[in-house]
Amino acid sequence: MTPLLEVTDLATHFLTRAGAMKAVDGVSFQLAPGQVLGLVGESGSGKTVTGFSLLRLIEPPGRIVRGAIRFEGQDLAALDERAMRRVRGKRLSMVFQDPMMTLNPVLTILQQMTLALRAHGRLPLPRIKDRCVEVLTLVGIPGAAGRLDAYPHEFSGGMRQRVAIAIALLHEPSLIVADEPTTALDVSVQAQILAEMRDLVGRLGTSLIWISHDLATVSSLADRIAVMYAGRIVEQGPTSQLLRRPRHPYTRGLLDSLPSRTPPGRELPHIPGMMPSLLALPPGCAYAPRCPRADARCAAAPEPTALGAVVLRCHHPLEASAS
Amino acid sequence: MSAPFLVATSVSKRFSQPPTWGERLAQRLRNRGRADPPRLVHAVESVSLSIARGEVLGLVGESGCGKSTLGRILTGILPPTEGSVRLDGRSIMDADGRRKIDRRVQMVFQNPYASLNPRIRVGRAIAEGPVAHGLVPSHGARAYVADWLSCVGLDPACAGRYPHQFSGGQRQRIAIARALAMQPEVLVCDEPVASLDVSIQAQIINLFLRLRRELSLTMLFISHDLGVVRHLCDRVAVMYLGRIVESSPTEPLYESPQHPYTRALLASVPALRLDESVVTFRPIAGELPSPLDPPSGCAFHARCPLAEPRCLAEIPLLEPLAPGRDAACHVAAARIAAAAV
Numbered sequence: 001m002t003p004l005l006e007v008t009d010l011a012t013h014f015l016t017r018a019g020a021m022k023a024v025d026g027v028s029f030q031l032a033p034g035q036v037l038g039l040v041g042e043s044g045s046g047k048t049v050t051g052f053s054l055l056r057l058i059e060p061p062g063r064i065v066r067g068a069i070r071f072e073g074q075d076l077a078a079l080d081e082r083a084m085r086r087v088r089g090k091r092l093s094m095v096f097q098d099p100m101m102t103l104n105p106v107l108t109i110l111q112q113m114t115l116a117l118r119a120h121g122r123l124p125l126p127r128i129k130d131r132c133v134e135v136l137t138l139v140g141i142p143g144a145a146g147r148l149d150a151y152p153h154e155f156s157g158g159m160r161q162r163v164a165i166a167i168a169l170l171h172e173p174s175l176i177v178a179d180e181p182t183t184a185l186d187v188s189v190q191a192q193i194l195a196e197m198r199d200l201v202g203r204l205g206t207s208l209i210w211i212s213h214d215l216a217t218v219s220s221l222a223d224r225i226a227v228m229y230a231g232r233i234v235e236q237g238p239t240s241q242l243l244r245r246p247r248h249p250y251t252r253g254l255l256d257s258l259p260s261r262t263p264p265g266r267e268l269p270h271i272p273g274m275m276p277s278l279l280a281l282p283p284g285c286a287y288a289p290r291c292p293r294a295d296a297r298c299a300a301a302p303e304p305t306a307l308g309a310v311v312l313r314c315h316h317p318l319e320a321s322a323s
Numbered sequence: 324m325s326a327p328f329l330v331a332t333s334v335s336k337r338f339s340q341p342p343t344w345g346e347r348l349a350q351r352l353r354n355r356g357r358a359d360p361p362r363l364v365h366a367v368e369s370v371s372l373s374i375a376r377g378e379v380l381g382l383v384g385e386s387g388c389g390k391s392t393l394g395r396i397l398t399g400i401l402p403p404t405e406g407s408v409r410l411d412g413r414s415i416m417d418a419d420g421r422r423k424i425d426r427r428v429q430m431v432f433q434n435p436y437a438s439l440n441p442r443i444r445v446g447r448a449i450a451e452g453p454v455a456h457g458l459v460p461s462h463g464a465r466a467y468v469a470d471w472l473s474c475v476g477l478d479p480a481c482a483g484r485y486p487h488q489f490s491g492g493q494r495q496r497i498a499i500a501r502a503l504a505m506q507p508e509v510l511v512c513d514e515p516v517a518s519l520d521v522s523i524q525a526q527i528i529n530l531f532l533r534l535r536r537e538l539s540l541t542m543l544f545i546s547h548d549l550g551v552v553r554h555l556c557d558r559v560a561v562m563y564l565g566r567i568v569e570s571s572p573t574e575p576l577y578e579s580p581q582h583p584y585t586r587a588l589l590a591s592v593p594a595l596r597l598d599e600s601v602v603t604f605r606p607i608a609g610e611l612p613s614p615l616d617p618p619s620g621c622a623f624h625a626r627c628p629l630a631e632p633r634c635l636a637e638i639p640l641l642e643p644l645a646p647g648r649d650a651a652c653h654v655a656a657a658r659i660a661a662a663a664v
Contacts, residue, residue: 257525270525
């Protein structure tokens with residue numbers, strides 16, 4: 001099957017006075033139609049910048065410095081802004097972390113959705129209303145027809161995020177990039193949205209990139225997981241395989257630091273130190289200073305290597321036995 | 324379990340929300356000059372709890388349930404509207420019930436970016452309290468600060484630096500050192516790991532485990548993260564809309580939650596999916612009601628799968644169901660009573 005999205009050697013750098021900050025540096029992955037990819041990493045790992053790069057939402061001093069983003073037969077990285085605007089929001093849309101920041105507080109829900117719909121063609125108002133009610137119902141907003149004239153502040157956090165998801169769905173895009181969409185929400189609301197999201201992508205056949213720092217949330221949704229560290233994907237593969245038999249020491253370290261995997265009261269096997277500054281990355285493998293398996297070879301950057309179904313960047317992968 | 328150490332007795336906290344200018348005008352016109360009574364936010368409603376010496380109590384609940392307000396009341400930062408807080412038999416408030424006089428309860432806040440003054444060097448931030456309270460003479464402060472910094476795993480040479488020179492995890496360590504330097508007997512931690520990354524979170528959890536062992540601290544650990552609470556706490560209290568709905572030793576609570584809300588909350592936590600199985604979510608229907616206008620009877624009744632007519636009318640009290648296990652639920656109490664017959 002031809003992939004819907006094929007990202008090759010994507011690099012997004014922020015050119016600051018202190019030097020080039022390599023937020024994303026050589027990211028490659030593919031996504032099949034209808035597939036859900038979980039993009040996991042800690043803050044500063046480049047997962048959000050990767051998502052923003054796909055939609056070309058990077059603003060100066062940031063710039064996509066190399067790489068290709070092949071999506072539905074076009075290279076998004078090479079499109080001019082006019083052509084990009086025809087794709088963005090139409091074929092490819094985004095859901096952001098904080099629904100309070102993404103919805104305009106002085107426009108009603110209907111006004112905002114009308115803007116999104118008319119950005120890609122003219123539609124008569126009754127048709128717009130029908131479509132809005134349709135998608136709002138789809139994302140589980142009860143009595144949608146009666147809430148069209150409400151303002152964002154009249155919705156709770158969970159409902160606001162549902163509205164944001166509904167706006168992303170308006171044009172039936174083939175890919176949605178969701179950047180930590182449930183992080184700002186309570187667990188009970190998060191569970192509602194996760195259940196609805198999984199149901200939606202299954203029904204509509206939309207592909208989804210779910211960006212999150214939380215492995216557990218991602219694992220309940222994603223077919224494949226890509227783990228990012230300091231601007232690179234260090235390991236990617238099918239969800240269950242990656243979580244059951246992590247091959248990269250960082251993936252293993254992340255999994256081990258989850259409290260649910262250690263008996264209560266026992267010390268957690270934590271990763272020492274912290275992520276290096278993106279302005280001063282160590283030469284070679286960025287994880288080497290924190291890695292228990294690092295040696296002299298790690299001074300050279302490991303290239304992505306396929307090991308069975310997983311692709312990883314590591315000179316000393318862990319054994320394939322169960323963790 | 325030893326004798327209760329920190330005890331809160333029917334503590335309530337209500338915040339009044341002053342009407343806006345427009346609302347005031349509307350009220351005047353409607354009521355011919357008289358204003359309506361102020362609207363009250365029932366943040367905490369008649370909560371009683373006790374923590375034994377050396378015990379770590381977890382306080383869990385969703386945002387808006389009043390757990391942070393309760394934490395602040397127990398620390399003495401907020402005076403309760405009703406009820407009292409006693410530490411080792413002595414009130415933590417002044418005789419006039421206003422000013423906090425006790426240094427024996429200290430607090431670690433959620434956001435280490437907001438809780439440290441950006442213009443004060445961390446050494447001074449840590450030394451300020453202990454010097455003011457005469458725990459250490461000002462000429463001995465430098466060594467005192469160095470001790471506490473190394474206790475939380477930081478280089479003592481950091482004392483001369485400013486907060487912005489530290490990462491989030493390091494700042495949280497500084498905030499913990501600052502609280503511990505007051506030599507408290509009770510440490511109240513309000514979501515201390517919520518803003519940290521997974522790998523850093525594990526480091527701070529380990530720090531709490533070690534401090535607890537070495538200093539035999541009594542702690543109230545407020546968190547929305549049920550996994551972290553299970554790992555750290557001896558006992559857990561679950562809050563919903565200002566009230567404690569269940570309180571139990573940790574393991575039994577996670578094994579067999581009694582209150583329907585606790586059960587639903589635990590079922591909402593996503594678990595790591597290690598096989599090809601499809602995860603079934605059982606999310607709680609609906610949303611947290613407004614504390615401005617709490618529902619009648621049991622606050623959970625509108626979302627509860629087990630609700631009975633009685634739940635709409637009568638507020639369930641926190642009652643013991645088994646030794647050490649309390650729940651505020653008519654249905655659970657009736658079930659236990661039926662099983663006992």
